[in-house]
Amino acid sequence: MAMVDASAVLLTEEVPRSARSWWRHLELAVPVTLLVLTVGACFLWPVIASVPAPVGGDVLSSDLPPFSPGHLLGTDPNGNDVWSRILYGGRNSLVVGVSVNLIGLLIGGTLGAVSAYAGGIVDTIVMRVFDVLIAFPSLVLVLAVAQSLGPSRLNTILALAFFSIPSTARISRSATLRLREQPFMAAAKLCGTSTWRTLFRHIAPNIAPQLITFSMLGMGIIIVIEGALSFLGLGIPPPAPSWGNMIAQGQQSLSATPLLVVWPCVALFLTVLGFNLLGETLRSRWSGR
Template sequence: MATVDLPTALPAARPSRVRGWLRHVELGVPLALLALVFGACFLWPLVASVPEPIGGDVLESNLPAFSPGHLLGTDPNGNDVWSRLLHGGQSSLIVGVAVNVLGLLAGGTLGAVSAYLGGAVDAVIMRVLDVLIAFPSLVLTLAVAQSLGPSQVNTILALAFFSVPAFARISRAATLRLREQPFMVAAHLSGTRVWRMLFRHLAPNIAPQLVTFSMLGMGIVIVIEGALSFLGLGIPPPAPSWGNMISQGQASLSATPTLVVWPSLALFVTVLAFNLLGETLRGRWSGR
């Protein structure tokens, strides 16, 4: 009698589907959170009727949530909390994006030039950056912010200046790995100019590491900006930011804790989303 061989194992299609689904989720969740935060902060005031974040009526101070015309109520100055939360998010996000863009461009360029040229150029650039890294950056940031005065532009400049060394180190390490690759050697032997080597051959290959670090750095910068604003050295009141909203809300924490809860929650969700996105991108690009 003929025998029929039964399969000893089922196909592994289901686990692969689960892994694929999880890969989409780990990227989709932080992107969805960031889309929600950016959309609320930048698009909501354009498409919906939102009160001005400053210049509120003192007679309408400390209104509870869901009061007519005030979704999250008002603060002790009569300003709409929802409006201040959205405009404060704009300030915090602009600082975070601007600092990381400036740090990426300046630090990425310095690190790539330093590693590609080598020799005395590399030694001088890296020793200067080592001196900056040796100092406690947060203390120096506080000192610089205090000397320049509280404003959004000064906050961006102070934070961007101290983010350059970290970006430069990452860029330099990536460039050193790529400098001896066959395509780089071939481009060099063909007489390609230095600027073309840097921007056409090096930049696209070191960009993933720099972008990943910038995603992780976004959360750090937003937290530091919040701390500076909390201390009165960041974005000055009455202009809102999440940091100075928390600082102002602590005065009436026992009576109206929501004045601290809402900006703290917005800060937490935004930082969490950037950190999750950065970790996901690092895992994917490191496994390429």
């Protein structure tokens, strides 16, 4: 009887464990698959498949419906292929997002780690500067910088860097402060390890998970803000494709051709969803939850 009860207990424990394992694989597979498909479509599809140019369309072929010959999602009022503009617009959004995150990690991550490790007056000066930047409403600051620089992809990246660097620096500083009092850090200091070697050999690998998680979550926000800037005419200027300026152009004929707004909105939604799900999954895994 005791053996039967033990087997029943083991069976009831095994089912939830296998269910948890299945869910852990699924919560990582879904965002990774979504992002691989998005990135692959934007960067590889125009290379391996015949895709019309995103600009310079034939006005005689304007406003074609989806699944027209040679135009998977139809054309816009200028005769440009909508599917092509979705792909090339995704390229611009992803390039902006990755570039802004790299700038944030390199500059903000480095300054945050250095200020936390050095402490004292260095930490006070660096963090007070970032506190001033964070005190401004982020979107207002980005709009002001974008307006002063003018619309272009490079200027959009520089404007959004003002949004990324201070927040990344605070995450880096917080993680470094937790490491600074660890025994291995004291051992490295007693061994005479230089400051830069300590930062790159001991601190950087240990704060990388937090920074990568923050970057994945930040990618979605950056892509949305880039879309908002392009929508307002302060981001990537037409005729270069961007999901934001595609939505802005599509709203002019929203009642007649609503799909011109729907397609870029769906692409934007799925991309941001993929990055947010991946960031949340990495956060829960690295935090041990």
